[in-house]
Amino acid sequence: MRVLHTADWHLGQHFLTGQERLTEQRAFLDWLLTTVQQQEVEALVLAGDVFDTTTPSHAAQELYYDFLVRMQGTCCRDIVVVGGNHDSPTLLNASRRLLRALRVHVVGGAPTDLAEQVIALPGLVVCAVPFLRDRDLRLALAGETPDERQLRIRDSIAGHYLALSEHDLVRRLREQDMPVLATGHLYAAGGEAREGAERDVHIGGLGVIGAEHFPAAFDYVALGHLHRPQVVGGRPHIRYSGSPVPLSFTEADDKQQVLLLDFAGAGPPQITALPVPVARRLQRFHGDLDEVEAAIMAYTNEAFALVAWADVLVRSDEPPAEVQRRIQAALKERREQVLAPRGVRHQRATEAPDATTAAAAPIEHLHELTVDEVFRRRVAGLPPERAATLTATFQELRQLLAQADPLAWGGAATADN
Numbered sequence: 095m096r097v098l099h100t101a102d103w104h105l106g107q108h109f110l111t112g113q114e115r116l117t118e119q120r121a122f123l124d125w126l127l128t129t130v131q132q133q134e135v136e137a138l139v140l141a142g143d144v145f146d147t148t149t150p151s152h153a154a155q156e157l158y159y160d161f162l163v164r165m166q167g168t169c170c171r172d173i174v175v176v177g178g179n180h181d182s183p184t185l186l187n188a189s190r191r192l193l194r195a196l197r198v199h200v201v202g203g204a205p206t207d208l209a210e211q212v213i214a215l216p217g218l219v220v221c222a223v224p225f226l227r228d229r230d231l232r233l234a235l236a237g238e239t240p241d242e243r244q245l246r247i248r249d250s251i252a253g254h255y256l257a258l259s260e261h262d263l264v265r266r267l268r269e270q271d272m273p274v275l276a277t278g279h280l281y282a283a284g285g286e287a288r289e290g291a292e293r294d295v296h297i298g299g300l301g302v303i304g305a306e307h308f309p310a311a312f313d314y315v316a317l318g319h320l321h322r323p324q325v326v327g328g329r330p331h332i333r334y335s336g337s338p339v340p341l342s343f344t345e346a347d348d349k350q351q352v353l354l355l356d357f358a359g360a361g362p363p364q365i366t367a368l369p370v371p372v373a374r375r376l377q378r379f380h381g382d383l384d385e386v387e388a389a390i391m392a393y394t395n396e397a398f399a400l401v402a403w404a405d406v407l408v409r410s411d412e413p414p415a416e417v418q419r420r421i422q423a424a425l426k427e428r429r430e431q432v433l434a435p436r437g438v439r440h441q442r443a444t445e446a447p448d449a450t451t452a453a454a455a456p457i458e459h460l461h462e463l464t465v466d467e468v469f470r471r472r473v474a475g476l477p478p479e480r481a482a483t484l485t486a487t488f489q490e491l492r493q494l495l496a497q498a499d500p501l502a503w504g505g506a507a508t509a510d511n
Contacts, residue, residue, distance in 0.1 A: 095137070097137045097139060098129075099352065100141070100338060101337070102321055102338075102341075104341055106146050116157060117400065136169065136170060144158060145181055148182035176279060186203075204230040208257055209263070212263050223279075259311035264311065274311055278303075306327065314331045314332075314355060317332065336351060346378065352368050354367075374401070375403075381409065390404070390406075404432050410442075411442055417438065
């Protein structure tokens with residue numbers, strides 16, 4: 095049985111000052127379709143964050159559904175899609191009955207009936223666990239300390255996976271030498287998160303689930319949420335596939351990939367990482383004025399189909415007007431190779447970086463920031479424990495309000511990871 099594990103597509107993401115990523119994401123999906131055919135993949139597993147917001151644009155939804163339709167012409171028999179924290183369970187589930195006729199199995203949110211998460215495919219059992227929201231796991235307890243809360247949440251998540259591993263259908267088919275694959279969209283303990291909302295997303299942003307909490311009955315655990323490909327707890331069968339398109343400058347040097355799994359009956363699969371070609375380079379130019387100017391002039395973009403986007407930070411005591419003049423001249427000269435969507439940031443070389451970065455950056459307006467960005471900045475100076483508690487409450491309220499009024503809240507829920 096040959097399976098392909100991918101996650102964190104974030105279709106419809108807007109970057110920095112509003113640049114859309116659909117061109118890059120379309121290029122990835124075209125490559126993925128070709129790869130499925132070339133590698134003779136029999137099942138595709140998408141472990142959450144199909145979209146970047148709970149109310150994705152029509153163009154982003156069209157990209158998703160068009161891909162599912164095109165997959166019908168390949169050797170891939172089944173597709174399993176679970177919801178992530180950026181996804182609307184309601185939106186994903188709206189088409190699930192129709193998509194089931196195409197052998198696309200969608201679990202947008204945790205269903206009431208546990209059996210709905212057990213999907214028996216030819217040659218594989220999938221325990222399709224989506225992002226588990228706070229309301230899926232517990233009711234608030236008065237007087238509970240943060241540590242007690244985290245332990246109870248961890249036990250609830252672990253109990254959810256244990257119950258699935260002990261489901262009658264799962265046990266019966268595994269006894270017949272059928273492999274079992276579980277999905278998850280969460281922040282596992284020990285995982286490396288990039289700066290931003292990756293750290294904040296799961297019940298306060300703490301890594302509450304470790305490799306030991308996934309039952310031994312699972313031959314492979316396909317994870318989503320962290321954008322860098324990685325193994326959890328030193329166990330090769332528990333993995334994040336990572337995002338196939340770099341979603342921020344902090345991810346520019348990650349190795350974008352999908353994971354090919356070859357099962358030969360029950361037991362861990364043979365795992366092969368397939369590198370994903372990147373259509374657009376996210377390039378950082380940081381340094382003094384001469385260094386940045388020279389680096390921009392020397393930059394070549396021949397390996398990429400689309401013009402690079404640059405993050406430019408100059409540390410210099412030269413007058414700001416001179417810094418802007420020289421760097422903008424270099425960018426103009428190289429405009430067919432690289433663009434700087436958010437302009438040139440200037441930081442005094444003689445001042446401490448942390449004290450001047452915010453002042454030196456271009457003026458930001460509230461309407462240019464996402465709801466998540468505003469909230470993160472508001473809690474940034476609080477003690478970690480207090481910030482974690484507030485973040486958990488904020489995320490839960492966001493999810494509830496987005497379901498109650500998607501146009502008012504879901505559309506503002508863009509984020510950079």
